[in-house]
Amino acid sequence: MAYTETEIDQFMQAAIDEANQARIIGEVPIGAVIVHNGEIIGRGHNIREHAQDATLHAEILAIQEACMVAKSWRLEETAIFITLEPCPMCAGAIINSRIPNVYFGASDPKAGVTGTLMNLLTDTRFNHQAQVTGGIRETECAALLQTFFKAIRAKRRLKKKNASNLK
Amino acid sequence: MAYTETEIDQFMQAAIDEANQARIIGEVPIGAVIVHNGEIIGRGHNIREHAQDATLHAEILAIQEACMVAKSWRLEETAIFITLEPCPMCAGAIINSRIPNVYFGASDPKAGVTGTLMNLLTDTRFNHQAQVTGGIRETECAALLQTFFKAIRAKRRLKKKNASNLK
Numbered sequence: 001m002a003y004t005e006t007e008i009d010q011f012m013q014a015a016i017d018e019a020n021q022a023r024i025i026g027e028v029p030i031g032a033v034i035v036h037n038g039e040i041i042g043r044g045h046n047i048r049e050h051a052q053d054a055t056l057h058a059e060i061l062a063i064q065e066a067c068m069v070a071k072s073w074r075l076e077e078t079a080i081f082i083t084l085e086p087c088p089m090c091a092g093a094i095i096n097s098r099i100p101n102v103y104f105g106a107s108d109p110k111a112g113v114t115g116t117l118m119n120l121l122t123d124t125r126f127n128h129q130a131q132v133t134g135g136i137r138e139t140e141c142a143a144l145l146q147t148f149f150k151a152i153r154a155k156r157r158l159k160k161k162n163a164s165n166l167k
Numbered sequence: 168m169a170y171t172e173t174e175i176d177q178f179m180q181a182a183i184d185e186a187n188q189a190r191i192i193g194e195v196p197i198g199a200v201i202v203h204n205g206e207i208i209g210r211g212h213n214i215r216e217h218a219q220d221a222t223l224h225a226e227i228l229a230i231q232e233a234c235m236v237a238k239s240w241r242l243e244e245t246a247i248f249i250t251l252e253p254c255p256m257c258a259g260a261i262i263n264s265r266i267p268n269v270y271f272g273a274s275d276p277k278a279g280v281t282g283t284l285m286n287l288l289t290d291t292r293f294n295h296q297a298q299v300t301g302g303i304r305e306t307e308c309a310a311l312l313q314t315f316f317k318a319i320r321a322k323r324r325l326k327k328k329n330a331s332n333l334k
Contacts, residue, residue: 054240054264055227063222073221088280088287089259095278096256097221110294111262113255117292120255125284127277 003035003079008103011035011081012136015105018045018058019083019144025050029144032058032082034066034075034099041078042066058082059090063097075099083141085112085134091120095128102132105141168204168244168268175270178202178248179303182272185212185225186250186311192217196311199225199249201233201242201266208245209233225249226257230264242266250308252279252301258287262295269299272308 003011011033018031022045034042044061048054059082067073079101080094085108094102102114102121113120114132121130170178178200185198189212201209211228215221226249234240246268247261252275261269269281269288280287281299288297 048240051234052238052240053231053234054242055222055230055234055260057263060222064220067218067220067222071219073215073219075221087259087263088255088293089257089263092254092256092259093222096224096254117290123284126255 007038008081008136011040011079012083012103012105012141014040014043015058015081015083016137016140016144018043018062019141021045022047022058023144023148029148030058030082030084032062032080034062034078034080036066036070036075036078041069055089057087057090059086060093063093063099067097073097079103081136083144084108085116086114087111088113088120094121094130095126098128100130102130103136104132104134105136105138106145107134107138168246170202170246174205175248175303178207178246179250179270179272179308181207181210182225182248182250183304183307183311185210185229186308189213189225190311190315196315197225197249197251199229199247201229201245201247203233203237203242203245208236222256224254224257226253227260230260230266234264240264246270248303250311251275252283253281254278255280255287261288261297262293265295267297269297270303271299271301272304273312274301274305 014033015031019029023029027046030046032044033040042062042065044058046058047056075097081103083105085104091113107116181200182198186196190196194213197213199211200207209229209232211225213225214223242264248270250272252271258280274283
């Protein structure tokens with residue numbers, strides 16, 4: 001299913017809303033939604049720190065919910081919208097669940113494997129490939145992360161300063 | 168922590184036991200365990216079909232249990248024992264959970280990314296690398312899968328034959 005620019009924008013907004021849910025609870029702000037026939041059937045945001053579980057990235061949670069809603073591990077004819085380029089685990093979960101369309105916002109120079117470090121989703125040695133479109137509302141998606149990490153660094157500096165003042 | 172050959176054999180047996188749990192319920196027989204300080208802290212076997220969830224591979228379930236037991240998403244100083252070479256999703260989960268030692272049984276020519284199609288766990292562009300040892304009790308691990316798929320093919324042939332007899 002092909003989406004219009006307005007629809008792509010709208011579904012990425014839903015992923016950004018998810019990322020904001022992560023930000024509010026102090027998690028790295030990354031969000032994802034899965035769309036089938038124009039409807040969101042799975043949502044997720046990163047909860048690694050709260051759950052203390054390395055597997056609970058936004059995409060995994062969105063895929064798990066979508067599988068539950070679809071009553072199938074095969075998410076054919078769906079699209080996933082993610083604020084950040086997927087890591088190997090999440091790209092692998094996209095392969096395993098047969099999601100054919102991937103839209104992401106910001107690129108990830110550290111772990112992005114759908115175009116940046118490599119492209120696992122166009123590698124024909126795996127039994128599934130996906131169409132990948134990056135850079136959707138890139139500035140907003142990247143700003144979410146930049147603001148989050150800037151605040152963390154400022155907090156750390158303040159803590160260090162207060163600690164040295166107490167000496 | 169370095170393991171003796173006997174220990175490696177014993178932990179792979181626990182992974183094989185998990186694979187057999189999958190086999191008994193009709194799932195592709197793949198199992199995994201995670202070991203910390205000589206004790207198993209996470210176990211998992213493939214339940215993709217029963218759960219209709221593409222993410223529920225043996226390794227993901229073992230990692231989730233180990234994170235819960237360790238009360239941490241960081242599984243440093245652990246080892247994972249898996250009957251089959253990990254796929255991209257599971258290799259990615261190993262990176263994300265910082266597991267330093269990976270032992271697997273059979274190689275996977277279709278999706279194995281810790282030596283066969285590529286090696287995601289020695290790629291220094293990611294923020295974690297792992298020591299990978301393949302071929303542990305390889306014949307038994309491979310036989311589990313071969314027997315499983317042979318039985319499925321035989322069942323399919325019988326079904327086809329019965330259907331044509333009814334015509």
